[in-house]
Amino acid sequence: MEGVITFFSSQQVMKAEKFLKKNGYKTLLIPGPREISPNCGVALCFDFKKKDEIKKLFDEKNFVYEDFHYYPEAKKISKWL
Amino acid sequence: MKKNIYYFDNSATTWPKPECVLNNLKYFLNEIGGSPGRSGHRMSIAASRLIEETRETVGKFFNYDDTSRIIFTKNITESLNICIFSLLKAGDHVITTNSEHNSVMRPLRFLEKKGLKITIVKCNRFGELDIHDIKNSIVKNTKMVILTHASNVIGTILPIEEIANLTFKKNIPFVIDCAQTAGSVPIGINLGKYKNCIIAFTGHKAMLGPTGTGGLCIGKDVSLKPLVFGGTGSKSDEDTQPNFLPDSLESGTMNVLGLAALKASVNYLLKMGVDKIREHEKNLITRFIEEASKIKRIELYGTKEAEKQASLISFNLKNLSPSAAGLILDKKYSIMCRIGLHCNPNAHKVIGTFPNGTIRFSFSYFNNLKQIDYAIEKIKEISRIE
Numbered sequence: 525m526e527g528v529i530t531f532f533s534s535q536q537v538m539k540a541e542k543f544l545k546k547n548g549y550k551t552l553l554i555p556g557p558r559e560i561s562p563n564c565g566v567a568l569c570f571d572f573k574k575k576d577e578i579k580k581l582f583d584e585k586n587f588v589y590e591d592f593h594y595y596p597e598a599k600k601i602s603k604w605l
Numbered sequence: 606m607k608k609n610i611y612y613f614d615n616s617a618t619t620w621p622k623p624e625c626v627l628n629n630l631k632y633f634l635n636e637i638g639g640s641p642g643r644s645g646h647r648m649s650i651a652a653s654r655l656i657e658e659t660r661e662t663v664g665k666f667f668n669y670d671d672t673s674r675i676i677f678t679k680n681i682t683e684s685l686n687i688c689i690f691s692l693l694k695a696g697d698h699v700i701t702t703n704s705e706h707n708s709v710m711r712p713l714r715f716l717e718k719k720g721l722k723i724t725i726v727k728c729n730r731f732g733e734l735d736i737h738d739i740k741n742s743i744v745k746n747t748k749m750v751i752l753t754h755a756s757n758v759i760g761t762i763l764p765i766e767e768i769a770n771l772t773f774k775k776n777i778p779f780v781i782d783c784a785q786t787a788g789s790v791p792i793g794i795n796l797g798k799y800k801n802c803i804i805a806f807t808g809h810k811a812m813l814g815p816t817g818t819g820g821l822c823i824g825k826d827v828s829l830k831p832l833v834f835g836g837t838g839s840k841s842d843e844d845t846q847p848n849f850l851p852d853s854l855e856s857g858t859m860n861v862l863g864l865a866a867l868k869a870s871v872n873y874l875l876k877m878g879v880d881k882i883r884e885h886e887k888n889l890i891t892r893f894i895e896e897a898s899k900i901k902r903i904e905l906y907g908t909k910e911a912e913k914q915a916s917l918i919s920f921n922l923k924n925l926s927p928s929a930a931g932l933i934l935d936k937k938y939s940i941m942c943r944i945g946l947h948c949n950p951n952a953h954k955v956i957g958t959f960p961n962g963t964i965r966f967s968f969s970y971f972n973n974l975k976q977i978d979y980a981i982e983k984i985k986e987i988s989r990i991e
Contacts, residue, residue, distance in 0.1 A: 555931040555944045558961040565945060601929045604990060605936045 525552060525602060527572030528595040530561035536588050537566050543585065549574065554601075560593050569598050611940040611976050616757055616785055616917045616947075616967030618809045618816060625869040626814060633865035641861050642838030652861050659868040660851075666812075666871050667787075667804055667822045669796045676851040677859060680819040681784045681807035682708040683832070687821065687854060688751070688780045688803055689713060691830040695720030697748040700739060702726045703955050704756045704763070707948040709782060713751075722746075730956050731908045732761025739768055743775055751780040755790065755915035758952040758963070759907035760890075762790060762915060769799040778827045780805060785915045788812035789886060789969075791879050800826035811882075811916070811969065813874065814867035817860045829854060882970045886916040889968045889977055893918060896981040902988045906956045906963060917967035919958075922988050927964045930987060934964075938983040942966050 531537045537553065544551050552569040561567070570578060575592050582589060612620050633655070639648030641656045660672035669675065678684045689712040693699055701709060703725050717723055724742040728734045739750060750772050755762045765781050772779040780803045783792055787804075788811030794802055801824055808818030823829060831846060835856035840847045847853050874882070890911040897903055902923040907914060922930055931944035945962040946953050953959040966980065 555928040555935075557926060557928040558945055559926055559928075562946065562960050597926070597929060601932055604933050604987070 525550065525569045525571055526594060526596050526599050527570045527575055528554070528557065528560065528593045528598060529568045529570060529578075530556060530563055530590040530593065531567070532563050532588065532590055534566055537568055540582070540587055540589065541568055543581075543587070544568075544570070544578065547581070549578065554598070557595065557597070560595060561590055563590055569595075609939055611938070611980060613940060613942045613966040613968060613972065613976075613980060615969040615972075616810065616915075616965065617943055619811060619813055619969045619971075621971055622813055622815070622866075623870060623873045625873055626866045629865045629869035630815070630862060633862050637861075637865070640858055643858075655865055655868065656859060656861060659864045659871075662868050662871045662875070663806075663820065664822070666875060667792065667796070667806075669804075669822045671825070673850045674823040674825065675820060676823065676854045677818065677820040677864060679817050679860060680809075681782065681805050682819075684805040684807075684819050684821045685709055685751070685780065685782060686712050687829055687832045688749070688778075688805065689716065690832055692749050692778055692780075692827070693721055696722075696746065698722040698724065698744055698746045700724045700726060700742045700747060700750045702728050702734060702752045702763070703951045704728045704732055704734075704753055704758070704761070705751075705949070705951065706753065706757050706782065706784065707950075708784075709751055709753070710951065725951075728756075728761070728763075728955065730906075732756045732759045732763075732952070732955075733908070733913075734763050736764060736767050736771065740771055743777065747775075747777055749778050749780060751782070753782040753784070754786040754792065756907075756949075756952055757785050757917070758947050758949050758965070759919050759956060760785070760914035760917040761908055762786070762913055766793055769794050769802050773799045773801050776801060776826070778803065783807075784810060785917065786811070788874055788879065788882070789916050790883055796822055796824045800824040803827055803829075808863065808867045808870070812867065813870035813969075815863045818863040818867045821854075823850070831856060833857065877970070885970055886968050886972075887911040889972055889974065890914055890916060890918060892974055892977045893966065893968075893981065896978070897984065900981075900985050900988050903984070906958070916969065917965060919956075919963035919965045921958065921961075921963050922984070924988060924990055927962050930964050933987050933990075934983065940980055940983060
């Protein structure tokens with residue numbers, strides 16, 4: 525899970541998380557890493573290999589998000605969880 | 606009740622709440638139920654009575670007996686917005702500080718675009734304010750001084766009584782944002798004396814009530830206009846807003862469920878005494894500062910003196926970003942804290958933590974020293990992550 529999607533509002537995150545879970549994607553909500561975005565308090569970790577397909581799904585569904593990021597720190601953190 | 610949770614995010618909202626708060630929510634829904642100030646039947650009257658009792662209780666808490674000048678809002682953001690939009694217009698001048706939350710800064714910046722002049726007095730990196738800077742900033746058209754009683758980022762308490770005295774002499778309305786202090790730190794402002802002051806409060810933080818409750822205690826020399834207009838249950842023969850308090854500022858059905866619970870929580874505070882709560886929370890802060898200072902890779906912000914702080918403290922770890930630390934503390938150790946900028950970019954710029962922010966721990970009466978020791982142990986542990 526080295527990918528992070530950032531959003532502008534927590535409403536967008538909650539909607540996206542529910543959608544991805546329903547469609548079988550592994551997700552993890554994390555405190556929004558400020559080094560990649562100053563926006564909402566919560567961001568969504570995902571499997572970075574699935575970036576293109578998730579992005580396509582979001583665009584098809586007109587989901588609002590800020591950006592998709594490669595965030596290797598997530599791997600380091602996940603070892604500690 | 607959740608077990609094995611270490612809740613240190615009380616500056617965002619307190620948890621847990623006293624049992625009496627839960628009981629009063631149930632009591633209202635089961636036994637009272639009516640809409641206050643609207644109908645004449647016994648259930649509506651019971652709701653009206655309950656709201657007046659809540660005003661009396663809040664009045665006792667803030668040492669203010671004019672219940673008509675205690676008004677309820679949905680939160681302190683709304684309370685502060687009422688003051689700002691009511692008292693300030695293009696061409697006016699306002700004085701505030703660089704410690705303010707966005708609930709103050711955003712409405713001020715909005716009005717600045719329309720011609721409001723803002724002086725931002727600088728607190729130092731410990732959050733301390735020199736009152737002479739306020740005094741020297743006052744000009745002929747200064748229409749308000751508005752500032753926080755205590756920083757929501759580093760907790761430093763500001764000298765509000767001195768400022769109340771200064772503004773009273775100059776006849777300038779002084780709005781005090783008590784979000785981080787009401788219920789936890791004595792406010793000490795006598796509204797009977799300082800009639801130019803307005804105390805803005807929120808119910809769901811240290812006042813231990815539910816979310817959706819807040820309000821204002823308005824000194825007699827200040828007149829506020831509504832932000833929202835509509836039905837008040839009074840003057841129903843007229844289609845214009847009543848001009849008397851509290852009705853003029855309380856349009857629409859009130860959150861009587863929340864206010865029933867707030868009455869219970871404020872009664873709980875009165876019974877306990879804020880001084881006793883303050884002593885307990887100061888002990889928690891003191892232990893946290895003492896022990897955290899021993900951690901090698903930690904940087905603590907603020908005065909590092911419990912006496913000068915509200916019940917919160919910000920810090921950073923040199924090896925982890927705040928978001929990584931917050932995630933590990935939650936997922937691995939069930940420690941709830943708040944990371945980031947805390948809706949206050951200016952205060953973070955002052956202490957040099959913008960844009961990454963800090964890790965903030967904030968305490969309530971329901972935390973204890975054992976929990977602090979647990980938190981310190983876990984912070985120490987994560988400070989060793991390479």
